[in-house]
Amino acid sequence: MTNWPPELSGGSGPLYQRLADSIESDIDKGVINAGAKLPPQRDLAYDIGTTVGTIGRAYQLLRERGLVSGEVGRGTYVLGRRAEAPKPDVEPGLQGTRPIDAPSGKLRFDSTAAPDVGQGAVIADILARTAQEHPHDISSYTRDFPERWYEAGSRWLARNSFRPSPDSIVPTMGTHAAVMAAIAALTMPGDYVVFEHLTYSQIARSAGLIGRRIALVSTDDNGIDPDDFERVCAQKHPKVMFLMPTAKNPTLVTLSAERRQAIAQIAREYNVALIEDDLYGELTDDPTPLLAEYAPERTIVAGGLSKSVAAGVRGGWLSCPPTYRHRIRVAHKMMTGGLPFLLAEVGTRLVMSGQAGEIRKRCIAELRTRLAIVREMLAGFDFKTRDNVPFIWLTLPDPWLSGTFKNACLAQGVLIDDEDEFKAGRSEQVFHGVRFGVSQPRQSKDVAGGVAVIRRLLDEGRAGYDSFS
Secondary structure (H helix, E strand, O other), rough: OOOOOOOOOOOOHHHHHHHHHHHHHHHHHOOOOOEEEEHHHHHHHHHHOOOHHHHHHHHHHHHHOOOEEEEEEOOOEEEEOOOOOOOOOOOOOOOOOOOOOOOOEEEOOOOOOOOOOOOHHHHHHHHHHHHHHHHHHHHHOOOOOOHHHHHHHHHOEEOOOOOOHHEEEEEEEEEHHHHHHHHHHOOOOEEEEEEEEOOOHHHHHHHHHOEEEEEEEEEEEOOEEEHHHHHHHHHHHEEEEEOOOOOOOOOOOOOHHHHHHHHHHHHHHHHHEEEOOEEEEEEEOOOOOOHHOOOOEEEEEEEOOOOOHHHHEEEEEEOOHHHHHHHHHHHHHHHHHOOOOOHHHHHHHHHOOHHHHHHHHHHHHHHHHHHHHHHHHHOOOEEOOOOOEEEEEEEEEOOOOHHHHHHHHOOEEEEOEEEEHHHHOHHHHHHOOEHHHHOOOOOOHHHHHHHHHHHHHHHHHHHHHOOOO
16 A cells, blocks of 8 residues: 655645646655555544545546546455557547546436347448438428328337327427427417426426416325325316326335325316426336326327437337327427438338337346446435436435535536426425435445445545545
């Protein structure tokens, strides 16, 4: 183990940066050799009179510079200096650009898109064949939808005993666009749309941008409170409610059959349309009937490929009652500019060929491996997981606050989401929770590294994080 005294009198900037610079200088001079183990963070913090959080930030900066590697449970080791690779030829004006990925040195735990299981090769083949077979369709606007696009949506949205007819399907540019098209078609500016306090808040924000008002409904540990939903209906007279009955984002709550039935009855009594987002439900094996089976005349089911196949394809569909279909399709075109032939055809071919189903199986297998890592490493803390679903809802122990914990993780190089990210409106409810996803790191070992950061912060409490270091 390396026990040298770092030189911190020179340089400028915060202490963690000067410490990282000093260690890098000693590595360059050969004072610290490749393979050497750096002191434990607690020991070094004591030796130089600072916080563990400051040492952690310095070590993270060294990792970003490619000088050290952290091994969970073993420590931080100095890597060998690599000769600088020759720069690839790039077009003028593209020097210095980065791939679309996490910010430099940050681990992306704030996304739940489908994990990379090699689906790029499958999609590349479908893209090539589509371009060869439909050059005219790709070069023009899409005005007529082929029947196979509806059939693909019918197949993909089917779950349990829910089997939507192809003539109920609207192909869309992803699930978000599908939901927003439904809200735009079924409401007017000034109308209320009901949301849970914690939900996929991007829909609520988007609804606000087009002039819809937000009404919040209370929940408990079992999901939406039907009595409070009835209160909101009687007081606000909403036109639509958006909900995620199965594996809700971010709390993973699944509504019971009894509550779904109660919500369907209240919606029928007050003439409220229901938008059922089943994006995560399609990853589960939950046998509970979809909400659409309790209120088929007023329930719109939305789903797509982003969490289980490939988010970049933007494949999405919704199933709706026949009286809604034309209005929603027109609204989708008005709000998105129209459905691109290339994306719609690729999504359709993925589904109709069975390849989407196979990719989903591979994604689920990978997610199971990653969730097992989380369950083992966070044992003893209060968190929720759901088989096959790519995120975790972590209830924070005292004295952590959601936003403070998010910032502490960020300082350690891990991007997560605090509870405010999921609040549909201004709410007095405090949940003391954070959500983090495990699908975007490239490898399972990266998941373990990120969870180790979270575990360490939970163990240390706020004493492990100094926002002024």
